[in-house]
Amino acid sequence: MGFSKLTEIKVLLKQYFKDIISVEEDGEQRLIVDLEPKDIVSVVNNMKDFMGFEHLSMISCVDWPEENKFEVIYILTSYSKGNIVAMLKTKVDRNNPKLQSIISLWPQVVTYEIELNEMFGVFFEGNPRMGEEFIMEDWDDLPPMRRDFDTLEYANRTFKFRDERKDKIIVREFISEHYDEWRNK
Amino acid sequence: MKTTKLYLGPQHPGITGNMMIELDVEGNKIVKAKTHVGYLHRGFEKLMERRTYIQSFPIVCRICVPEPDVNENNYARAVEKLSGLEVPERAKWIRVMILEMARLQSHLLWMGGQSGSMGLYTMPQWTVGDRDYLLDRFEELTGGRIYHMYVWPGGVRKDLPPGFKTRMLDLMNYLESRMKDYTKLMFENAVFKKRAIGTGIITKETAIQSGVVGPVLRGTGIKHDVRIDEPYEVYNKLDFEIPVYEGGDIYSRALVRKAEFAQSISIIRQIMDKIPEGSVYNRIPNPFKWKIPKGYTYVKLESSRGEFGYFMASDGSEKLRRVNVRGPAYVHGISLLEKILPGSRLGDVSTILNSLGVCPPEMER
Numbered sequence: 001m002g003f004s005k006l007t008e009i010k011v012l013l014k015q016y017f018k019d020i021i022s023v024e025e026d027g028e029q030r031l032i033v034d035l036e037p038k039d040i041v042s043v044v045n046n047m048k049d050f051m052g053f054e055h056l057s058m059i060s061c062v063d064w065p066e067e068n069k070f071e072v073i074y075i076l077t078s079y080s081k082g083n084i085v086a087m088l089k090t091k092v093d094r095n096n097p098k099l100q101s102i103i104s105l106w107p108q109v110v111t112y113e114i115e116l117n118e119m120f121g122v123f124f125e126g127n128p129r130m131g132e133e134f135i136m137e138d139w140d141d142l143p144p145m146r147r148d149f150d151t152l153e154y155a156n157r158t159f160k161f162r163d164e165r166k167d168k169i170i171v172r173e174f175i176s177e178h179y180d181e182w183r184n185k
Numbered sequence: 186m187k188t189t190k191l192y193l194g195p196q197h198p199g200i201t202g203n204m205m206i207e208l209d210v211e212g213n214k215i216v217k218a219k220t221h222v223g224y225l226h227r228g229f230e231k232l233m234e235r236r237t238y239i240q241s242f243p244i245v246c247r248i249c250v251p252e253p254d255v256n257e258n259n260y261a262r263a264v265e266k267l268s269g270l271e272v273p274e275r276a277k278w279i280r281v282m283i284l285e286m287a288r289l290q291s292h293l294l295w296m297g298g299q300s301g302s303m304g305l306y307t308m309p310q311w312t313v314g315d316r317d318y319l320l321d322r323f324e325e326l327t328g329g330r331i332y333h334m335y336v337w338p339g340g341v342r343k344d345l346p347p348g349f350k351t352r353m354l355d356l357m358n359y360l361e362s363r364m365k366d367y368t369k370l371m372f373e374n375a376v377f378k379k380r381a382i383g384t385g386i387i388t389k390e391t392a393i394q395s396g397v398v399g400p401v402l403r404g405t406g407i408k409h410d411v412r413i414d415e416p417y418e419v420y421n422k423l424d425f426e427i428p429v430y431e432g433g434d435i436y437s438r439a440l441v442r443k444a445e446f447a448q449s450i451s452i453i454r455q456i457m458d459k460i461p462e463g464s465v466y467n468r469i470p471n472p473f474k475w476k477i478p479k480g481y482t483y484v485k486l487e488s489s490r491g492e493f494g495y496f497m498a499s500d501g502s503e504k505l506r507r508v509n510v511r512g513p514a515y516v517h518g519i520s521l522l523e524k525i526l527p528g529s530r531l532g533d534v535s536t537i538l539n540s541l542g543v544c545p546p547e548m549e550r
Contacts, residue, residue, distance in 0.1 A: 029415050032481070056396050057483070058511040062498045073496065075483050075511075079393075083414035087483055108396050108520040135223030135549050145231060 005082040006031060009051055017043055031086040040090055041100045044074060048105055052081035056105075059112035061120045063147045068094045070122055074102075092122065101126035119145035186211045193534060195224045202250075202545035204518065210531055218526035220519050226549040230508055237503050238264055238338070239472035246332045248510055249547040251294050254287040255488040256510070257336040259495040262417065262484045263508075264338040267499050268477045275463040276340035277418045282456045283326075283336065284418075284486070285449045289360065290319045291489035292446050295539065299439065300371050302535040303380050308371050315363055318356055325349065340466035350457050357450050364446065372443055381436035385525060385537040388433055395524065396516045399491020400445065401541055404438035406431040411487040422459070425452050435540040445489075476503055488513065490542030512547030519548065 009031065010023045020043075021034035035043055047053040053076040062071040074088040092099055101124040103109045113124040114134045121143040124130055133139075142149045194205035203224040209217040229248060233241040245260040246253035258280055265272060272280075293316040297309035320330040325346055327333035335342050371377055387397065392405045402409055410427045412420045428444030430437035469475060479501040485494035491513035500506040518541065529537065 030483075054393055057485070057492065057494055058496060058509065058515075060496045060507070060509040062507040071498075073481070075494070075496065079409055079414075085415070085483060085485075087481065089481070106394065106396060107524065108516045111515065111519045133223075135226050137223075144228075147234075151228070151231060151235075 004028075006084055009047075009081070009084065009086075012051065013043070013047075016046060026087075029082065029084050031084060033086060033088045035088055035090045037090045037092050037099055040072075040074070040088070041102055043088065044076070044102050045105060047076060047086065051078065053078045053084075053086060055079055056108065057085070059109065059116065061116050061122060061145075063094075063120065063145070064091075065094065065147050067091075070094055070097045070120060072099060072116070072122060097122040099124055101130075103127050119143055121146070188216060191531075195221075202543070204543075204545040204548070206522070206526075206534065208526070208531070208534070213530050213532070215526050215529055215531060215534070218523050220522055222519065222545060222548050225546050229550045230510070233508050234504060234506070237472060238475060238477065238505065239469075241505070241508075242337070243332075243334055246334055247546075248550055249512060249544055250331070251291045251544060252287050252488050252490075252493075253332050254283050254336065255486060255493050256495075257334065258284060258418075259484050259486060259493060260508075261336045261338045262486075263482050263495045263497040264477065266482045266484060267480050267497065268338070268475075270339050270469065271467055272340050273464050273467060274419075274461050275344075276465045278456055278460045279341050279345065279465060280336055281418045281420065281423070282453055282460075283333075283341075285452045285456075286319055286323065288449045288489040289446065289453075290316050290323075292442050292449075293319070295442060295489070295542065296367060296371060299435075299536065299539045300374075300377060302539050303377060305371065305374065305376060308367070311363075311366070311370075315360065318359065322349075322353060322356060325352075337466070337469075339469050340464075342466070344465045353453065354457055357453055361447070361450055364443075368443070372439060377439075378436065380533070380536065381439060381540075382432075382434055384435050384533050385529065385540055386432075386434050387521075387525060391521075391524070392433070395521050397491075397521060398513050398516070399487070399489070399542065400438050400441040401491065401517065403427065403429050403441045405433040411485055411492055415485070417484075417486055423452055423455055435536060438540050442489075474503065476501060477505075485511075490514070490517075490544070510547060510550050512544065513542060514544040515548050517541040518543035518545065 006025055013020060013023055017039055019036050019039055024032045026032050055077040057075040057077050060073045064071060069091040071089055071091050076086045078084045099122060101113055103126060110129055113127050114129060114132050116122045117130055118134045118136060188209050188211055191208045191210050192205060193208055195203045205221040207219040207221060208215055229244050233244060245256045248256045293312040297312040300308035323333055324330050327335040387405055389405050389407060392402050392407060406429055408427055408429045413427055425448045428441050430440045477499045479499055481498050483494055483496045485492050493513060494511035496509040497505060498507045
């Protein structure tokens with residue numbers, strides 16, 4: 001009576017899971033939920049089976065090196081309960097980033113988890129294809145989407161100019177040095 | 186029968202883009218499929234972390250080639266939501282017009298690709314030709330034909346040029362008249378029907394469970410569209426229908442897209458009729474010193490292939506902390522494809538790829 005569906009879900013979540021850090025409303029159809037890492041599987045499972053969040057929009061990750069944490073983000077969409085979008089956030093330790101996989105709930109989770117493992121190094125326990133290559137072959141450096149991975153330094157270290165290109169660079173420098181001189185002739 | 190391993194790609198299989206599918210085939214029948222992506226990775230998400238909010242603008246439209254405007258709009262709305270920037274009413278109407286034009290040109294490209302993959306080569310010639318008339322309007326409006334960089338945070342770059350309305354309505358009449366020819370040549374063609382009906386079937390359960398979106402979802406009989414579910418811009422002021430067809434095969438997806446094409450034409454006519462006067466752009470602060478408060482957002486819209494989402498996190502500085510693109514192809518082209526390809530014939534692979542709207546550039550960003 002008088003409660004919106006958003007408030008209903010908010011109340012249910014707080015009732016079921018005592019360890020939830022915070023549940024906030026963000027507009028009419030949005031929910032932002034902060035969780036402990038250990039709660040992820042049970043909360044996502046509950047939301048899928050009993051609260052109507054049957055669509056997984058995406059799984060993402062944000063690096064916070066200043067807090068020494070990775071923040072893993074799950075975005076779920078409810079089709080049957082008023083098209084609410086819920087953003088679940090959880091922070092894991094950056095030195096030992098481990099989370100339980102939610103692979104049993106949706107088949108496409110595999111792709112997201114492989115990608116996050118490759119790009120950030122977050123390990124999802126229970127995913128049988130963990131460690132498989134998503135887009136990179138034989139990568140033995142730091143996971144590239146981490147904030148402390150220096151792209152420029154990596155490119156300078158790995159890629160060299162071809163020999164014939166060196167002449168062209170000298171020509172370019174020569175032109176730029178003498179450009180004003182020629183123009184004023 | 187002997188099982189043979191066959192690598193399809195990484196050159197374009199059909200016209201969808203560079204990806205590779207590793208197939209185990211028995212004669213003509215596919216037993217197992219595995220996708221390999223990574224041939225189009227350009228590191229946009231990482232690159233955008235090094236740039237200011239405005240500097241990232243020329244990058245986002247390049248994330249998906251057939252639909253640049255979808256990315257621009259998503260990025261602009263994400264920045265607006267995080268910074269609290271308002272958009273003038275007229276700019277919202279122009280943005281919807283741009284999105285519907287993008288849908289039309291993407292559907293035209295799809296029609297060509299879909300019939301081309303079945304050997305009906307007249308269609309690609311016609312649709313790519315007609316798409317150019319739409320690109321002409323884009324060029325007149327934005328200066329660019331494919332990548333427009335037109336939708337900014339705070340509005341759009343410029344107002345409609347004089348006489349644009351008449352030319353746009355003429356074009357809509359032309360496209361509507363062309364649709365009769367397309368129906369005869371493609372949707373009622375015996376070759377197309379024979380190959381499309383009953384091929385690449387996705388059931389309702391698989392569709393919901395696998396995270397299928399857009400015309401593919403509506404082709405299985407489930408009515409979901411972001412334009413209705415969570416109306417953005419001014420879609421709640423417009424009158425349109427969401428076409429739904431039962432069946433779940435290539436043919437019902439094609440019919441959904443055909444009906445959407447007519448709906449988009451109707452939406453553009455309504456916009457031309459109702460668009461209010463006013464300014465199109467709210468000034469943003471100095472872009473080099475524009476700090477956006479800390480926050481998270483997920484924005485989404487309905488592209489011609491389904492839900493297209495942007496996740497954005499800002500940390501209070503001039504540069505964004507993280508952006509993540511969720512394209513419909515990320516699900517359609519990897520896990521769903523691996524699931525529905527086994528059992529179908531080798532010749533149907535590129536038709537299935539086309540009907541799902543697989544676009545590799547947005548899988549890897």
